[in-house]
Amino acid sequence: MILSLAWRNIARSWQRSLVTVAAVATGLSALIFLWGFNDGVHNTMMRNLQQVIVGSIQIHHTDFFKKPSLSRHMKQTPELMKALSKAQHSGQVKGLSCRLDSFALAAGDDVSEGLVLLGMDTKAEAQTTRIAEKVDQGRFLQADDGAVCVLGATAARNLGVSLGDDVIFLTQDRFGALAADKFKLIGIISSGEMGIDRGLAIVPLDVLQTMLEMQGRYTRVVLQIAPEHLESVTTSLRSSLNHKDYEVLRWYDMYPMMKQWVDLENAFYYIFLGVVLLIVAAGIMNTVLMSMLERVREFGVMMALGCSRRVLAGMVIVESMILGALGVLFGLFVGLTLVAWFHGVGIDLSAQMDTVARFYVDPIVYTEIDANHLWQTAGSVMAAAIVAAFVPIWRVAKLQPVEAIHHV
Amino acid sequence: MSDDMLLQATDVCKYYHSGDSDMAALDHVDFQLKKGDFTVLSGRSGSGKTTLLNMIGLLDTPDVGSLDIAGEDVLALSAAKRADFRLQRIGFVFQAYNLIRVLSARENVAYVLQLRGMAKKERLDIADHWLSEVGLKGLEHRRPDQLSGGQQQRVAVARALASQPVLVLADEPTANLDSQHGESLMNLMRDLNERCGMTFLIASHDPVAMAAAKQCVHMEDGNIVSSDIV
Incomplete structure (x- = not known):
C-alpha cells in the first residue's frame, strides 16, 4: 500500500518528479564520469610505474x-x-x-x-x-x-x-x-x-x-x-x-609519493562528492517537502481514518527513495555509458603531455572506474535521498489531524 | 453506562486562546448517544458542533471532562491507540469529501480496510458492495476528479461504512451539495442507519439534515441548549 500510494503521488506531479530525477541522474552521471577519468589516470599511472620498470614487488637484500x-x-x-x-x-x-x-x-x-x-x-x-x-x-x-x-x-x-x-x-x-x-x-x-x-x-x-x-x-x-x-x-x-636477510617491498613502499598523490586526489573527489550530495539532497527534499505540504489536508484525512504517523512517514520516505532510485538508475546508465565510451575512444591529453608524461600518464586517458568508487557514489546518492526525507517526515510527525483536515 | 449507551461525554470543555483571554468553544457539555441513534447536532457556525464532533472523533482532546465510547475511556488512550481506535470503531464523512486523489473510488473505500490488514480480494469485494449500496455501481474505477460532488460524498459515506464502525461521524456532509443531492445523501444515510443499525452523529445546520434526524441536538455558544426527539 505504501509503495503504491508513494508511486501514485510521484506520478501525480510527474513534471516536478521528472526534473528531480533528471537532477539526481545528472549529478550522479557527472560524478561517475569524473571518477572514471580520475581512476583512469590514477590506474594508468600506477600500472605504468609497475609495468614499465619498477614491478609490483621487489625483493632485495635487507x-x-x-x-x-x-x-x-x-x-x-x-x-x-x-x-x-x-x-x-x-x-x-x-x-x-x-x-x-x-x-x-x-x-x-x-x-x-x-x-x-x-x-x-x-x-x-x-x-x-x-x-x-x-x-x-x-x-x-x-x-x-x-x-x-x-x-x-x-x-x-x-x-x-x-x-x-x-x-x-x-x-x-x-x-x-x-x-x-x-x-x-x-x-x-x-x-x-x-x-x-x-x-x-x-x-x-x-x-x-x-x-x-x-x-x-x-x-x-x-x-x-x-x-x-x-x-x-x-x-x-x-x-x-x-627479514634479516631479505626485504620485500611493494611498489608504493618504494615510491610512496605516487600513492599519496592518488590518495590526496581521491580525498578532493570525496569533498566534491559531498558538495554534489548536498545539492542532490536539497533537490529531493524540495520535491518531497512541496509534495507533502500540498497534501497536508490529505494526510489529515488519512490520520482521521486511522492511518498511523508511522505509515505516513513510511510513505514520505518511500517517495523520496523512489525518486532517488530512479535518479540513481538513470545516473548509473548515463555515467557508465560515458565511462564505457571514453574507455574505448579515450580522452586525448597530448597537448599536456610534457606535463603529464613524467607522472607515467599516457597521452590518451582511457576512463575506467573502480567498483568501490562506483558503489560508494551510487550508495551515497541513495543515502542522500533517504536523508532528504527527514525534514518532510518531521513535518508529518508534527501534524495534528484536526488542524491538518482544515488546512487550506 | 447502560448497555444500549454508545457514547457518554461528561462536562467537556474546550478553550481556545485569543489574545489575553480564553474563549470556550465547548462549555461544560454533557452529551450521550445510544446505539442506533441518528442524531443531528445543529447550530450556527461557531456554536461548537464541529468542535464536539472532533472531540468525539478523537481528532482533538478536551481541556476538561471525560469521554467514554463503547465502554472505553478514550481520553486515556495514547495518540497511537487513538489512531487505532478511530480505525477500528469510527467512520468519518467530511464536508469537503476529502477523498484521496490518487486512488479510485473503489480504492478509497478499501483504504481503511487495507489499513486494518484485510486481504486484497476481501476488501475490494466489500468496497464494491458498499459502492453499490450508495448507488455508485459501475463507477468503482473512477478517480475523485472524475466524479461529481454528490458522487464523491457518496464514496465518502461508503468509505465510512465499509469498515462497519460502531459510530459514523459526519461534519456538514451536505454543505457542498445542492438541495436535491443533499436530501438524497441524508436519505441514504438514514436508510443505512435503519437497515444496518449503525449509529450516526451529524453536525449540520442544513434543514434537510435536521429533517432526516431521529434526534436533533441544538448548540449555541459552546452549550447544548435543546435536544428534541423527532
Missing part, C-alpha cells in the same frame, strides 16, 4: 633499497628459490625477473655522465615489464647480444652518442676494484619519465655479472602482480623469507 651497494646482494639460495617458486605456483605472479644494478660513470666521445647501470635478463624481463616497448630508436636487448647497451634519450644526448656508437662504463666490482667495459649502443628509450630517460643504462645481465664479478648474484628480484593479489603475495613472501 637495507639494499635505502643503501644500495653490491655488498648487499642476493644469491639463489634454497630459501629464496623456494619462496619464489611458491609465489609462481600460486598463479598470482605474471612475471619475475632478476636484476643487477650499480652506479657507473658513462663516457661518450667527449663527455662523461653518472648513470645507473642496470643488468636485465631479456627473456624474463619481457614477461615482467614493458621497458622494451619504450625503445624509441634502435631496439631493445636480445639474448646473446654480448656487450651492448640501451640508453635513456636524455643520457644519450648528454653523452653525445647515437646508435652504433660505443659507450664506456666505469664502475667498481664486488671487491672494490675498478671495472670498465665498452658497450655498443643499440637502442634509445624515450619514456617521458625523467629518471629513466636521463639516468639509466641497460645492459645484458650476464655481461654485467661478469664485469662486476657478480656471477650468480643479483641485487633485485622484480615481480609483476595483478593489483588484487598484491597484498596476499607480499604477505606470503614476507612470511617465507627471513
